[in-house]
Amino acid sequence: MSSTPPSPSQRLGDPNPTTPAFEDGHQWITAYLEIHALSHTTWRYAYFLWFGIGMVTLAVAVSNLLGLSGSTLGAYWNKWAFRRRTWRKKHSLANAKKSGQAHKQPFLFPSNGQLLAFSSLIIASLAATFLGPDYIAPSHQLFRRAAVPDVTAFIPQYTIEKAWWSSGNRAGLVAFALFPLCVLFALKRPPFAIFAIPFFTNRHADHLIWLHRWLGRLIWAFAALHVTFWSVQLFKDKRADTDHIAYMYAWLFQRFIFAWTAFILFTLLILLSLGPIRDKYYDKFYALHVILVPATIIMSALHHPPLWWWCWLALLLWAGERTWRGVNWLYLNGFLGSSLSVPPIVKADQKRLAPGQGWEMNSLFSDLETASSKPQFYRHHRLSSSTHSLLPLNATTFSIPVGYAHAEILSGRTIRLRVITPGHLTWAPGQHFLLCIPALSKFDSHPFTCASVCDTQKPGNDGRTIVFLIRAKNGWTKRLWTTVVGLLARGQRHLPGQIPAGATLPATGVLLRAWIDGPFGSPVRTDWGLYSTAVVVCGGSGASFAVSVLEYLCLCMAGRDGWSLGGTVGRGRNFSIRRVRFIWILRDFAHMQWCASVLYRCQSLLPPEALQLDLFVTNFNPPVSQPSLEASGQTQFDATDTSFPSTRAIEVKGVALDKNDLLEAQMPDDDYVDLSYYMGDYTENGELGHEEHRLDLTNFDGDNDERVRGESTLNRALKKEGTLRRAITRKKKESRRVKRSSGVPEVPPLPREAGIPEDPAPPSSEPLGRKRAGDRSSMSTASIASQTSSMQAMMREAVEEPQLELDEQEMRDISIMAEFARPGRPKIDLILQDEASTAGGRIVVACCGPTTLNAVVRKGAAALMDPSRVRRGDKSGSIGLVVEEFGF
CATH class of the missing domain: 2.40.30.10 (Translation factors)
Incomplete structure (x- = not known):
């Protein structure tokens, strides 16, 4: 490269510095690109950007360590940040039904907190790209690096405000600087996942993955600006002795080829990461993601070595976390030797419902429930x-x-x-x-x-x-x-x-x-011991998250050390939660099979006032309306229902029930159940601002609602079983009320043996809260004679079809839990308000479910936040939210 002194135009601050003449095209383009590189002092924009990111991260970490989420300031923030909005095109549900498409959840917008975080990143990145001069003279002292010995005299030694090439370089600088942050948002395991370190921000990838996706798209946008601005400059500039545009000679420069390779790989990475492609072809997306991410980073580093440390840092974090996870994976799955040596053994055979064996609930539960009602069983159970x-x-x-x-x-x-x-x-x-x-x-x-x-x-x-x-x-x-x-x-x-x-x-x-x-x-970051009341809400298969939380809370409330159960409570700390309310919204009654045994165990651990179970089944048809009650919106028992005998009264375990009793057992007995949306397939204006469907609270996108063999029979049996159990419970409660009002003394319970808890019979399904003042009786766990249809016909279906396999004890648990399964959709806002009004401290709301349920719970939790109460020392005005979703 020539050492000709700078031209007068360069001394005057020309934004397009002169490139000396070379006979060889490769030498000319090499000199041209070297001259049009950013000065070291211009890199300060990337440092300023990371300084801002570091300050925000530090503030979040301090807030996390000091527990400021429960303060007045935290209440103000959470009340605004919790909310998420949904959107669905008008009449899309009706159109989908006509076309036979599967149910689709509404579009879920990011939460306010997510929008603020990403908006801040956009603003900071744009400021680092466009504010101030594009090119800062090397003579400036701030963040100045030692001069490179072979720097040509043609490199501008003055500040340049704006030019196509300088703006393109700054966009590329910001893109490089954001690579490590984008990778950090996706890492799952500390210490490489820095944000997930407990004593730091304690934010894990499931809450940061949304930012990872959109930050990746933002980086691509800046890379596209870099390509666009530089393309304009290369088309404008010409080689003086040939009058050919510089773009023709750029292909002679190896790093220019690396640049286009990186951009093409990056574009493919972004396209394959789009939601529709990612969801439909997840396996292929993931495999290509693992390949394209390091390839894009490496090509970017080779494109511009002066800034490649940003790329190597991102690649080091990615490769280090992958290696660390790989070693853990090898240990966990026994490839480095098993820490267990337990020979498989067979325990006693269990009685199951074999194919071809008919069964009815009235003959199935008698011996099991009678045996399980003994105090000795309860002690073992506890x-x-x-x-x-x-x-x-x-x-x-x-x-x-x-x-x-x-x-x-x-x-x-x-x-x-x-x-x-x-x-x-x-x-x-x-x-x-x-x-x-x-x-x-x-x-x-x-x-x-x-x-x-x-x-x-x-x-x-x-x-x-x-x-x-x-x-x-x-x-x-x-x-x-x-x-x-x-x-x-x-x-x-x-x-x-x-x-x-x-x-x-x-x-x-x-x-x-x-x-x-x-x-x-x-x-893992949730400290459940900080709260006094927990409300656990789940929809459909979101019960996986909810039952693990519920079981943990119940065990801790029963005296177990939370530290030994994987939680943060323990080692001498008190567990302050005194009440748990569990709300599960199911598609069908038969889906109780998923978690009925866990619910039964949890119920046996705690008294009724400490644990309330509310199960809502959305897939049902309300009873037939009677003309005399239609005006009031009430419904009457369906006389054509073959699940119950056609006689006017039936007797179950010595309790006489008429059709009015059965009707009352099917109808909501409180304000928590909403049946209004069953009048049609959807409502025009739901509480979230879009039309709603009965599947919105239970079905994730893609859920298959086809039933397996025996499921329809189980549905009918459980619906009837729950109705009878609730009817008997109400009948017994009413009988006790009459006795108390007439002055007849109740027979006191027999004294219990020391150390043996009371009979763990399931309590009434009547909710506490608005009817908490009423007596909550317990129903004997002796069998309730349910007149179900035989399953012989179901068993004779083709063997190629899947079939439910249920044992007697599992059926016992499902039967007992049927009392708590009520038709209808819950009014979650009213339930949350009721719990907040009686809580003695902070409330935590845990939720996992489809898009709509997520938004409903967030809206209800945000509405309960009351910073003024927190300011007065009333902690019930502060709500903690634990949501199983990919976003905070």
Whole structure:
């Protein structure tokens, strides 16, 4: 390159410096691009950007350490930041129904907190790109670097305000500087996932992944500006001796080729990450993502070595976290040696409903419920209730071989997977794992929330059993469902060659090799002990998150140390939660099978005033309306319902019930149930501002509502069982009220043996709160004679179709829980208001469900935030929100 002194135009500050003449085109373009590079002092814009990011991060970390979320300032912030809005095109539900399309959730906008965070990043990045001069003279002292010895004299030594090439360079500088932040938002495991470090911001990838996606798109936008501005400059500038545009010579420069390679790879990365493509082809998206991310970063680094440390830092974080997770994965799945050596053993056989065996509830539960109502059973139940699998307490099953998954078919086209890893691990309630089934694919892993609680103090493997509830959709989950159903249809309990030597095969379900990575997720950061009341809300398969949280809370309230259960409470700290309200919105009654055993165990741990269970079933038809009651909006019992006898009265366990009793048992007895939206398929204006559908609160996008064999029969049986149980409970309550009003003394209960709790009979399903003053009686767990239809016809269907496999104890749990399952949709805002009005301190709301439920709960929680009450010292005005979603 020539050492000709600068031209007069350069000394005067020409924004387009002169390039000396060279005979060789490669030398000319090399000199041209070297001259048009940013000065070292201009890099200060990237430093300023990171200084701002660091200050905000530090403020969040300090707020986290000081617990400012419960302060007045935190209440003001949460009241605004919690809210998320949804949008659905008018009449889209009706149009989808006509065209036969599956139900689609409304579009969910980011929360106010997310919008503020991303808007701040956009503003800061734009400021770093366009505010101030583009090119700062090297003579400026701030952040000045030592001069490079071979710097040509043609490099501008003066400040340039604006030019196509200088603006393009600044856009590229900002894009480079944001690479590490984008990678940090996606990392899952500390210490490489810096934001997830507990004593720092304690924000995990599930709450930052939305920012990761949109920051990636923002970086691409700045890269596109860089390409566009530089393209304009290269088309404008010409080589003096040939009069050819500089763009022609740029292809002779190797780093220019690296630039276009990086931009093309980056563009592919962004396109393949778009929601429709990502959701439909997740496996391919993930594989290409793992390939394209490092390729884009490496090509970007080779494009401009003076700034490549930003790229190498991003790549180091990405590769380091992947390596760290890989080592943990090898240990966890036994490739580095198993920490367990437990031979598979067989426990006592359990009585199951075999194909071809008809059954009715009235003949099934009598002996089981009578036996389970003894105080001795309750004492055993209370002490051993930390059996963390979604099976009945005393269910006798085989021991799952370590490293394998036991897959069983449940209602709602759902697979229950129970896994025990060879390596020890602990997890917090509500966290998720990445699950890989090698029989489906050795390279695809998918996130699923764990529906069980770990117990480090429980002997054996039961306390380490990871339970997943996986509902069949499309893609990987559909392949899993097809594999399990296909094996069962052929009478196989495992894939050929995939079973450990000497292992005992399960009586139900199949064994599949399984690999686990995790745990991950922000629920680990929740300090449940800071609150006095917990409201747990879930919809559909979101129960996986909710039941693990519920079981953890109930065990802690019953006296267990939360530290040994994977939580943050323990080591001498008091657990302050005194009341839990559990709200589960189900599509069908049969879906109670997913979690009924856990709910029954939790109910047995706590008195009625400490735990309230509310289950709402949205897929039902209200009873037939009678003309005399239509004006008032009430409905009458359907006389054509074959589930009940046509006589005017029936007698169940010595309690006479007429049709009025059955009617009252089907109708809401409080203000918490909404039946208005059952008048049509959707409403024009829902509470979130868009038309609503009965599936909005229960179905995630892609959920398959096809029923398996036996599910319809189970639905009818459970609906009837719940009606009868509620009717008897109300009848007994009314009888006691009459006795008290007439002055007849009640027979006092027999004295209990010291140390033996009272009979754990399920309490009435009448909610506390608005009717909390009323007497809440307990119904005997003796059998209720339900007149159900025989399942013989169902059993004779084609064996290729999947079939529910239920044992007696699991059916007992589902039957008891049927009393708490009421038709209708909950008025969540009223429920939250009721709990807030009676809470003695801070309230925490935990939620997992479809888009609409997420928005409804956020809206209700935000409405309850009252900074003025917090300012006066009333902590009930502060609401904590724990949401299982990919966004905060």
